[in-house]
Amino acid sequence: MTTASGRCHRRADCRLCGSTRVSQVLSLEPTPPANAFVPAAMLEQPQQCFPLDIFFCQDCSHVQMLDVVDPCELFENYVYVSGTSPVFVKHFENYAADIRASFAPPARSLVVDIGSNDGTLLGFFGAAGHRVLGIDPARDIARIATEAGIETLCGFFTRDLADTIRAGYGPAAVVTANNVFAHVDDLGDVARGVRDLLAPEGVFVFEVSYLVDVFENTLFDTIYHEHLAYHSVKPLIGFLARNGLELIEAFRVGSHGGSLRAVAQLQGGPRPVGGSVGAALAEEARLGLDKAETFHAFAHHIDALKAELAILLKRLKADGRRIAGFGAPAKATTLMYHFGLGADVIDYIVDDSPLKQGLYTPGLHIPVVSSSAIAERAPDYLLILAWNFAPSIIARHTTFRQGGGHFILPLPRVEVV
Numbered sequence: 001m002t003t004a005s006g007r008c009h010r011r012a013d014c015r016l017c018g019s020t021r022v023s024q025v026l027s028l029e030p031t032p033p034a035n036a037f038v039p040a041a042m043l044e045q046p047q048q049c050f051p052l053d054i055f056f057c058q059d060c061s062h063v064q065m066l067d068v069v070d071p072c073e074l075f076e077n078y079v080y081v082s083g084t085s086p087v088f089v090k091h092f093e094n095y096a097a098d099i100r101a102s103f104a105p106p107a108r109s110l111v112v113d114i115g116s117n118d119g120t121l122l123g124f125f126g127a128a129g130h131r132v133l134g135i136d137p138a139r140d141i142a143r144i145a146t147e148a149g150i151e152t153l154c155g156f157f158t159r160d161l162a163d164t165i166r167a168g169y170g171p172a173a174v175v176t177a178n179n180v181f182a183h184v185d186d187l188g189d190v191a192r193g194v195r196d197l198l199a200p201e202g203v204f205v206f207e208v209s210y211l212v213d214v215f216e217n218t219l220f221d222t223i224y225h226e227h228l229a230y231h232s233v234k235p236l237i238g239f240l241a242r243n244g245l246e247l248i249e250a251f252r253v254g255s256h257g258g259s260l261r262a263v264a265q266l267q268g269g270p271r272p273v274g275g276s277v278g279a280a281l282a283e284e285a286r287l288g289l290d291k292a293e294t295f296h297a298f299a300h301h302i303d304a305l306k307a308e309l310a311i312l313l314k315r316l317k318a319d320g321r322r323i324a325g326f327g328a329p330a331k332a333t334t335l336m337y338h339f340g341l342g343a344d345v346i347d348y349i350v351d352d353s354p355l356k357q358g359l360y361t362p363g364l365h366i367p368v369v370s371s372s373a374i375a376e377r378a379p380d381y382l383l384i385l386a387w388n389f390a391p392s393i394i395a396r397h398t399t400f401r402q403g404g405g406h407f408i409l410p411l412p413r414v415e416v417v
Contacts (some may be wrong), residue, residue, distance in 0.1 A: 037368065304345045
């Protein structure tokens with residue numbers, strides 16, 4: 001399938017193993033690109049919606065989206081920056097410390113971050129004495145990171161770029177890719193690029209939304225056009241091996257509601273395969289993630305949550321309650337479209353990122369404002385769209401609660417605080 005604009009196409013085979021035995025297991029409401037926020041001057045221009053259909057590979061059991069939106073449209077004007085979230089700054093500080101403690105990259109060795117965003121993670125490696133290099137296609141963010149002292153190449157990571165980096169900077173002791181290894185259609189080219197760039201004892205560390213958490217905690221809102229792959233360990237082992245890499249660790253971490261931190265080395269590298277890999281495989285088998293029917297049941301569960309939240313919000317609106325949203329992450333676009341959370345339900349959305357304030361949400365065009373609106377406009381309920389940060393959001397807004405305000409969490413279960 002290709003849209004009329006040609007900005008989206010549907011591939012016919014599995015992204016990891018190339019099999020054409022793929023079957024659709026979940027269909028969400030089509031949406032515009034999840035980060036396509038618009039200024040007031042563009043509200044009259046229609047935004048095209050693209051399919052959000054999920055497919056299961058019957059040969060390697062990889063779960064994925066086959067509709068591929070032009071990556072330039074998704075990433076060149078990106079508005080998410082890691083540094084605006086205190087939770088993520090701390091996460092990346094601990095992440096860098098864990099890698100250094102576990103894998104001991106040599107002093108002054110090169111650390112490369114694919115999809116480096118504003119350079120938050122690389123900043124911690126740089127402070128520890130490593131040479132650092134970021135790669136990111138978001139032009140403004142790459143420029144700002146470079147100006148802040150984190151050299152960032154503006155572009156997409158490819159095998160050709162990896163060869164250029166190795167020639168100019170030498171091999172990398174560490175290559176990281178956080179919440180980007182699910183974003184790429186041609187993952188084989190990226191994996192081969194990492195293989196070419198790594199030093200003989202180097203490690204490739206990447207974090208992705210973990211299919212186990214998506215399934216167990218109903219994280220369906222992490223399904224949007226940037227996320228083409230929904231990774232689990234079993235398919236990754238074979239995919240990495242086919243591209244000259246070996247998975248040696250598979251840890252679960254709490255970021256984004258539940259993620260997988262995978263560690264790979266060159267095939268035949270110096271480290272043994274850790275017990276975390278076998279443990280992950282056993283858990284995935286227990287949950288039935290290698291069976292298509294598991295995801296059909298998942299779709300029914302999502303529908304039940306949608307109905308439960310709709311009943312709650314309809315009652316509150318009928319009682320004259322004012323409802324605002326809190327947080328405008330990319331996944332809120334999926335959540336709002338699939339659960340029917342339009343301007344008739346949410347008056348406005350509070351977000352701490354200056355890059356989003358003053359803009360309107362993709363497609364539904366709900367205004368995004370600063371957190372000062374909570375005191376100024378006094379909503380009765382705040383629907384936490386960035387629900388994975390709910391504890392820290394609730395803790396920071398005790399005045400709102402003390403004044404009689406309530407929080408609503410839509411996921412992983414509907415809850416009023």
